[in-house]
Ligand SMILES: Cc1cc2nc3c(=O)[nH]c(=O)nc-3n(C[C@H](O)[C@H](O)[C@H](O)COP(=O)(O)OP(=O)(O)OC[C@H]3O[C@@H](n4cnc5c(N)ncnc54)[C@H](O)[C@@H]3O)c2cc1C
């Protein structure tokens with residue numbers, strides 16, 4: 285299968301978001317031409333979550349008591365999603381769809397087609413071997429893997445089947461699966477995760493947190509972090525305004541600030557630990573992409589922290 | 594239905610309760626439970642979560658303390674003005690499950706507001722409960738609110754009031770709320786306690802209740818956290834793995850006692 289042919293067929297009526305190379309990093313951007321794509325990309329520094337959860341999104345605009353909300357309907361393809369990110373999208377889906385569904389995420393997600401691409405090897409800081417998230421099992425619509433004579437292609441969902449059929453693209457019978465054996469240190473890390481619920485009083489939380497700036501970088505790059513704020517943005521004459529949903533981070537001190545300037549997680553250690561428990565203990569929310577390690581200005585490595593508790 | 598969109602409704606009653614607390618009745622009809630809350634929206638100021646302090650399908654009441662941007666702006670509103678409401682949110686109290694029990698309703702300061710809905714329910718269903726016992730603590734007599742309600746409750750239920758700093762005219766107890774609790778013989782068997790107030794107060798109330806033989810699964814409390822969405826998505830209200838906006842704000846104490854922030 286020629287990727288360019290697939291790209292050109294998918295392009296009709298759909299926005300395509302794919303990894304491109306920018307200043308030494310790979311990032312997801314809207315592309316119009318196959319040549320823009322950095323097809324030998326490693327792990328993009330940001331996950332593709334912005335396609336479904338833009339960093340800033342108006343939830344409604346108002347004029348007096350007149351409220352207008354527009355649910356997005358643009359069809360988008362994310363072309364080139366790593367298996368760990370496919371799993372992360374599944375984690376986010378479960379959260380965003382449960383109970384009262386988040387309407388904007390839901391609308392964008394339902395209009396998104398995921399073209400996943402198998403990894404031939406792990407990249408720097410990847411620890412998908414801990415969670416088995418290198419496997420491309422479910423959650424993607426179309427799966428790609430490099431074979432000896434070009435790329436192999438196989439649908440991963442009903443939407444993928446239908447799309448390939450309507451585009452008259454022939455599927456391969458099977459995609460080769462990656463199999464990254466779990467390393468020794470990662471085995472220890474995994475065992476330690478199982479004991480975390482008993483380690484919340486460890487002294488090492490304080491020690492580790494002294495290295496943290498509370499910059500929130502780790503949550504911004506995390507494919508399963510969704511926390512947000514909602515703020516009023518008013519026109520200068522106060523005739524109209526918008527309520528805008530914006531990414532927020534549990535690592536920032538004002539995140540739990542209530543009136544009277546009281547912060548429920550005012551201590552850095554409490555914020556630091558909250559992220560670890562949310563990612564590793566309260567549900568399988570970490571997929572081992574390693575982005576939080578890569579981005580951290582003081583190179584705090586989740587694996588080392590957990591092993592030292 | 595877009596859960597973020599508020600419904601604009603008219604304010605139908607405003608009552609001054611203290612120098613910084615006002616009660617607002619709004620024309621918002623819905624079914625709700627005591628202990629649930631709404632998000633109140635004032636264009637250009639923002640949203641604030643407010644406990645529902647009434648118990649009616651015909652209107653909602655909230656007691657607003659002016660502490661910041663949104664709440665001060667709400668205080669400037671009068672009867673006939675409009676305000677955006679969405680909700681009701683949260684679990685609230687399942688009053689039917691408390692049938693036949695002795696209710697101990699213990700509130701301090703603004704924490705009295707969410708408890709008023711429970712008492713209003715008891716007003717409407719007086720035969721449902723073995724007894725209704727209300728304990729309320731305020732800073733000083735000027736800070737006491739729901740004065741009219743209290744007069745009615747004194748005729749229907751057992752009401753105990755205390756203030757930290759009494760005036761000459763103050764006829765009730767003085768001191769912290771736990772002294773009030775310790776003076777009464779509490780019926781722990783078949784009793785449930787419902788409490789809301791500042792974290793320090795709650796801590797000592799629980800101590801007193803435990804000393805009176807209440808188990809932690811007989812104690813309920815309303816928690817307050819920063820809330821942005823009210824629908825379990827923004828993450829702000831998390832206490833450990835719990836989302837106060839949807840798993841709470843009412844929690845049974847044994848289910849939260851070991852949670853770290
Ligand atoms: C479930 C629930 C029920 C409640 N019920 C009641 C009730 O019945 N009655 C009542 O009076 N109150 C109630 N409250 C509390 C009430 O919601 C708050 O007092 C109210 O939101 C304060 O809003 P404000 O804009 O007036 O205050 P502000 O202090 O101006 O701001 C409110 C919030 O905005 C944020 N903020 C403001 N400035 C900044 C800044 N510079 N940087 C970062 N963040 C900032 C803070 O996080 C702050 O908590 C309840 C709260 C909850 C969660």
Ligand code: SF4
Pocket residue numbers: 495496497498499500501502503535576579580581582583584
């Ligand atoms: S990226 Fe590093 S320094 Fe910044 S909040 Fe996360 S752990 Fe702390």
Ligand code: SF4
Pocket residue numbers: 502505506507508563569570571572573574575576577586
């Ligand atoms: S916690 Fe770190 S490694 Fe885990 S999914 Fe988030 S960014 Fe990736």
Ligand code: FES
Pocket residue numbers: 819820821822823824825826827828829830831836837838839
């Ligand atoms: S208020 Fe947003 S998750 Fe609870």
